[in-house]
Amino acid sequence: MSVLSAPHFHNEEAAILHLESILWPNGANCPHCGSVERLNKLKGKSVRPGLWKCYACRKQFTVKVGTVFESSHVPVHKWLQAAFLMASSKKGISAHQIHRTLEVQYNTAWFMAHRLREAMRVLNIEPMGGEGSIVEADETFVGGLEKNKHARDRKHQGRGAVGKEAVFSLVERGGRVRSTHVPSVSAETLGKVMREQLYTDTHLMTDDARQYIPLGKHFMMHESVNHSIGEYVRGGTHTNTIEGYFSIFKRGMKGVYQHCNAKHLKRYLCEFDFRYNERDTTDAERMITALQGIKGKRLTYRA
Incomplete structure (x- = not known):
């Protein structure tokens, strides 16, 4: 039945x-x-x-x-x-x-x-992480036009982000994810989110993006992998957990929803975060x- x-x-x-x-x-x-x-x-x-x-x-x-x-x-x-x-x-x-x-x-x-x-x-969101916890942090971009995929965008500090909306996510290994629609991926913007949402005794893991260098000093430990030289895993240091979350999120946004107005993006993030955080339960x-x-x-x- x-x-x-x-x-x-x-x-x-x-x-x-x-x-x-x-x-x-x-x-x-x-x-x-x-x-x-x-x-x-x-x-x-x-x-x-x-x-x-x-x-x-x-x-x-x-x-x-x-x-x-x-x-x-x-x-x-x-x-x-x-x-x-x-x-x-x-x-x-x-x-x-x-x-x-x-x-x-x-x-x-x-x-x-x-x-x-x-x-x-x-x-009533509580901070994530804490002593003994590993939290991965990363950003991704959604939306934009195909013709802009090679253009450089100063606001988002890289190529392919012109006209796109920035999403910043934190995921605790074995735990929950929390995503935020941010105006930019600058150290100032991401730092504000991280200080509000992470305990300072968290073990932070990121990629080699330069904005994370000063931000990592606010936490107990900061390790990173150098994606620019093809390094994705070094022992237990990686961002594969958050990359796995982004792969589901981007497939959904591109393959199912196809278009999302910027003012509604926060609600789509709630939806994908919710399903990830409740992944160990039945439908x-x-x-x-x-x-x-x-x-x-x-x-x-x-x-």
């Missing part, structure tokens, strides 16, 4: 109950006043599924209130299908594919995908983790 044969992917009442079990593991609570008492699930032929009333503040609500699903007219079971597709697709799934699979309008599919990426965004577990992130977030812009 297919995973997508589960009732909550097809039946609206089952979908709402499933979402309630994820967001309200200890029972319903009112999103308006926070009360967990004097709540009643309304019933009747004229009542829409999943409608509750709080008799403390006298307001009605559903499990979607206070989440990225609020004010959406898309059925909850289709939200769950979209969440599963995005959580289980290693290199992502396009809004056009969601539009065709779920039989919704393209702009609806686009908005759904961005809301789910917002759900994947991690709040169903990854979907549940993504849905747990819909609370307390709203997106109001439209396609």
Whole structure:
């Protein structure tokens, strides 16, 4: 039997109950006043599924209130299908594919995908690394025109970056990745990110890019490999972990999404970071983790 044969992917009442079990593991609570008492699930032929009333503040609500699903007219079971597709697709799934699979309008599919990426965004980020931890740091570029691939770009300090957006990532070996859309890859820009997101007693590994030379002095140890002379591994010194992450990210951005507006790049990074960080879980577990992130977030812009 297919995973997508589960009732909550097809039946609206089952979908709402499933979402309630994820967001309200200890029972319903009112999103308006926070009360967990004097709540009643309304019933009747004229009542829409999943409608509750709080008799403390006298307001009605559903499990979607206070989440990225609020004010959406898309059925909850289709939200769950979209969440599963995005959580289980290693290199992502396009809004056009969601539009065709779920039989919704393209702009609806686009908005759904961005809301789910917002759900994947991690709040209250703690620094990475620390004593005994190895963190690899590197940057890559996405977008741009083919005709500019040999042009030199002073801002990004190299060839092939003209018109591209810079992405800086940190990955802890055996742990998590964290990616940031940065305006440039200068020592000043990357240094600010590294000081905010890494503990100083981290063992840092990078390539031989010159901006990392002064930055490495802020950490307990800094080792690098010299890619310019063909050195990619020297004992345990390498950046293969972050390069592996970038290979998945760039295949997804080029092969699946093809074009990304710069103002939305941060949300795509959340999506790829999320799947990498949840790589040791099943697709169903990854979907549940993504849905747990819909609370307390709203997106109001439209396609």
